[in-house]
Amino acid sequence: MAANQSDVGFRSSLGRVRGLGSARTGAEHWVSYRLLxxxxxxxxxxxxxxxxxxxxxxxATVTAWIAKPLNAVLLLLLIGVTFHHAAYGMQEIYEDYIHGKLAKTAVIGLTRGACLVLAVASAFSVLKIAFAG
Amino acid sequence: MTDTQAAPTAQRPNRPLSPHLQVYRLPLPAIASITHRITGAGLTAGTLLFAWWLVAAATGAEAFDTVQGVLGSPIGLLILFGFTWATWYHTLNGIRHLVWDAGGALELGAVYRGGFLVWGGSVGLTIVTFIAAFALK
Structure with missing residues (x-):
């Protein structure tokens, strides 16, 4: 917040609050997280x-189990929901305990990136087992 | 309006600080709440294990045997036991959160009963899961 002190007199009220309040997607995000x-x-x-x-x-037993269509589809859904839930759950924790804007943004971004990489690697593994054995 | 936080601390009256978290014995709902976060963060780390298991299965028998060997070792079993408990705890307490979000079970008595249920249930289900796993092995 210290950075705001210098530009108090130069920025409009709108300029100062922009990006700090509701982005009109809060409720949507909240509801979709609960449904998931x-x-x-x-x-x-x-x-x-x-x-x-x-x-x-x-x-051989495990890959044969993964390759069954129903199991593969449910595993892909599980992978998607798991990593989405992990990324956004961690974001809620970071938002409560990390107060520096740069650090918070960086950690949230890194976590999302790591979750995306793990999700794609997991999903690719399931697909490889299902299609290529 | 938004600049109140930027007021220099020197201008604030020097009021006494109230005792903070570590002074109190946390009540059950508070313990249940922070445990939800701790298990959530632990489970996020645990997704590495889940991904490793799948990637190894796709890589081949040798890589998969390595994972099975690590998970079957005493330390691996201990991690799996913690992973299993965290999964059950976070799932049961997550259901409790969904009930709250829907507006139910918000009275103090219900909150305490839910806390006991989640703790007891997660420990019980973890033991049942491990007994089932070893019985089927």
């Missing part, structure tokens, strides 16, 4: 039960 969270519950239960069933299974 609700959808996450059955997906996760399916995955936990499946993984318990795969305990100690060898490579």
């Amino acid at each position: 969270s609700a959808a996450y519950v059955p997906l996760l239960l399916w995955f936990i039960i499946a993984v318990v069933g795969l305990t100690g299974a060898d490579h």
